[in-house]
């Protein structure tokens with residue numbers, strides 16, 4: 001697909017057909033992720049590709065249990081909203097493939113120097129708030145999703161399952177020093193076709209300084 005057509009056609013797919021995604025196509029998507037830029041070319045990412053339906057289902061059940069447990073400690077109206085939102089954290093159980101995205105530790109360039117030189121804390125905060133480690137992961141996730149669309153699949157970037165990240169990490173059982181689960185990306189053939197919700201106008205998001 002032509003690049004800008006691909007960008008316009010991509011939307012968050014939340015319903016999938018029960019159809020396998022060949023490992024060779026998944027390899028292309030993860031390779032696209034791995035080609036993304038990252039601070040200092042650190043490539044502080046790892047992608048666990050889960051096709052095991054039992055694990056995917058257990059992950060969904062775990063999130064539902066967590067949401068239920070947390071809801072019991074909330075006022076009723078807030079609990080109701082949280083429970084309603086649970087489908088946006090668990091629809092991945094309907095996908096044939098679930099990519100669990102892990103981020104490794106990333107120390108921003110200059111952090112050690114600013115701290116050791118006792119620089120103004122506000123400057124240190126600005127350096128860490130911009131979170132270059134997570135910025136790099138974002139680029140890698142987007143490249144995976146665009147590659148998925150280009151190959152005729154759909155996908156959705158998900159972070160709300162992170163409310164159960166510790167439990168999900170135990171279920172996935174991937175271990176690499178200081179790597180943490182940061183996002184899930186279900187992938188599969190879309191069930192039906194939809195469009196993205198409206199996006200802001202260019203005039204709202206672009207400021208040109210000449």
Ligand SMILES: Cc1cc2nc3c(=O)[nH]c(=O)nc-3n(C[C@H](O)[C@H](O)[C@H](O)COP(=O)(O)O)c2cc1C
Pocket residue numbers: 010011012013014088089156157158159160161195196197
């Ligand atoms: C960082 C990030 C986290 C997201 N987390 C979720 C999620 O947990 N559940 C969900 O249904 N959609 C999630 N989305 C998808 C957004 O809701 C979606 O991108 C947005 O509504 C715009 O729609 P579009 O992707 O179709 O253009 C996430 C997107 C991003 C970039």
